[in-house]
Amino acid sequence: MKSETKLFLGIILGTVAIVIAGILILSRPATPVKVDASLLIRENSHKTASGSASITLVEFSDFQCPACVTYHPIVKEIAQKFSKDLILVYRNFPLTNLHKNAYLAAQAAEAAGKQQKYWEMNNMLFEKQAEWSELPSPVDIFTGYAATLGLDAGRFVNDMNSDEVRSIIDADIADGNALGIPGTPTFFVNGQKIENPPSAADFEAVIQDAISVKK
DSSP states (O other), X not given: OOHHHHHHHHHXXXXXXXXXXXXXXXXXXXXXXXXXXXXHOOTXXXXXXXXXXXXXXXXXXXXXXXXXXXXXXXXXXHHHHTTTTEEEEEEEOOOTTTOTTHHHHHHHHHHHHTTTOHHHHHHHHHHTHHHHTTOSOOHHHHHHHHHHTTOOHHHHHHHHTOHHHHHHHHHHHHHHHHTTOOSSSEEEETXXXXXXXXXXXXXXXXXXXXXXXXX
């Protein structure tokens, strides 16, 4: 065999070997990377209570986000179904460049939390998103929601506009940016970012797998 032919075959075989090696490397399942826990949950973060829980689901979300409102009933159902095993943590991540009322909605939820009605307002904002999302200013409708929940309306409005509430939301946004949140909703299970499950059954399977690992 001529030296030129041997050289040519060697180049081809070497190239094939490199391609195969690359394919094998890329086909390996990605190792889940845990993130800084201090960025996921703050002391004042809203969370469901469960003394026996071994699984933590953190959601960075936007009340005006169409995808978030789609996931809301799924997340709510999962939190209820796995109430003994799971703590749900909600973090504000209003995409203000896309959703003009998202920040104000986060203020409304945080203000309701000052009167122990955070989750009730959280649900109402998502379930009634179509009513307020495109309003020039939804303050009045949010105040109406507060009244429906039996809140002190005057205190609610004052809390909405308080520096304390804004600082909570701004801290959530800062944590989300530090984590490189690409959009909403973004979920973390026990400190690991997950791909958004395509269905309720798939999301349930993710939580069930996490519970099985902990047992």
